[in-house]
């Protein structure tokens with residue numbers, strides 16, 4: 377069998393047969409008795425482990441589900457030698473020398489050969505991390521790319537806006553959004569993580585082999601990649617785009633102030649389009665939603681970098697009228713180098729005494745929903761992956777006057793006394809006010825991307841026993857807050873290499 381296509385083909389079959397048990401009855405003939413393989417689930421996940429065990433058993437290998445005395449070969453993926461030793465210690469295994477500790481690339485080579493291959497140096501997990509094997513050594517196009525060195529955490533990857541795999545990531549984002557609409561967080565994150573890994577790849581995926589060894593490539597994801605490689609598009613993503621519920625939710629959530637909950641309510645009422653929403657006079661719309669509908673056309677059209685710069689000048693000038701020393705920083709997508717966005721995010725802080733509390737009440741905006749600070753001194757960072765922070769903030773709509781591009785049409789309209797030409801655009805602006813001592817954490821959080829932030833928090837929690845949010849970093853073992861005056865210091869506290877804002881487009 378072509379090992380490259382095995383994962384997707386099998387996962388389809390698995391679904392058809394409904395084989396989901398982690399320990400299927402071993403009905404396959406064992407051809408290679410001397411080798412007893414154990415596959416570590418750590419960093420691999422149960423689904424992938426089950427798939428690999430099944431694959432090997434089908435090919436005549438003896439694979440144990442438990443770490444029994446008979447095991448001779450331990451296979452790990454994305455785990456260093458020391459991590460495997462650590463894990464074995466946790467399993468009360470004192471003497472690890474009785475096992476061969478091998479990287480997944482050895483297993484892959486065996487599957488490809490259809491028989492056990494020698495456990496050469498390049499496959500062995502060893503103390504010297506430089507010896508970590510690379511899967512793609514046979515790929516002349518990408519000689520230095522080691523798939524199994526790719527971290528499952530996007531905060532350990534540098535992801536620029538240069539995406540070689542847009543046709544895959546677009547499909548994944550459609551799938552993720554549909555699961556978000558269904559409030560299925562697990563599947564939603566599965567697709568967002570997969571999209572993030574492919575955005576990081578320095579080459580376009582053209583065959584299944586290109587994704588071998590990469591983290592976050594579950595069965596659903598592989599199926600879609602395989603279909604796009606073969607057919608040029610994903611039928612599942614296409615079905616979602618044509619799905620009535622998805623189409624309605626997409627329209628509803630495009631209105632400022634409308635989220636999944638409101639969309640669900642409207643959909644249950646039988647509403648399907650925004651026209652129907654507008655016509656339904658019994659609906660109680662919030663102030664935010666009313667204004668969202670009023671400026672709908674402007675707000676769904678993207679904000680350009682030029683518009684962001686123009687708004688930046690206005691916001692800075694206005695803030696400095698009240699607080700001359702204030703620091704005003706553009707965060708969000710524009711800080712990551714994006715050329716368009718759905719809004720402009722600003723972080724405002726004032727060194728020195730706290731007099732910034734009143735800033736948002738001075739009145740400079742078309743629409744403004746001010747949320748007062750709910751931060752309590754010394755509160756522990758939030759453990760939630762997607763928690764809202766407690767800064768005083770303002771989700772606003774700003775009226776940006778625009779220079780007329782075409783003077784003739786302006787003159788003509790004046791001459792013929794036509795209706796007034798609209799010379800402004802409504803623009804979504806988020807203003808966040810942070811105390812000076814929390815500024816670095818707020819900047820890191822509000823720069824995003826959302827996926828980068830999620831993975832930073834997950835990494836802090838799982839790998840460092842720390843809790844990170846937009847206000848602070850707390851070390852659970854030492855029971856102390858870690859102060860930081862810059863983003864670099866936060867990365868250093870977490871033991872991470874610094875990632876520049878334009879490399880956080882995960």
Ligand code: DCT
Nearest residue numbers: 708709716717718719764821822823824825826
């Ligand atoms: N963020 C946050 N807490 C929130 C909202 C956002 O920490 N309650 C972070 C995550 C990303 C960043 O702020 C900016 O958010 P968005 O504007 O939604 O994202 P963006 O990356 O700027 O994308 P867009 O270009 O669509 O505005």
Ligand code: MG
Nearest residue numbers: 708709719721
């Ligand atoms: Mg933004």
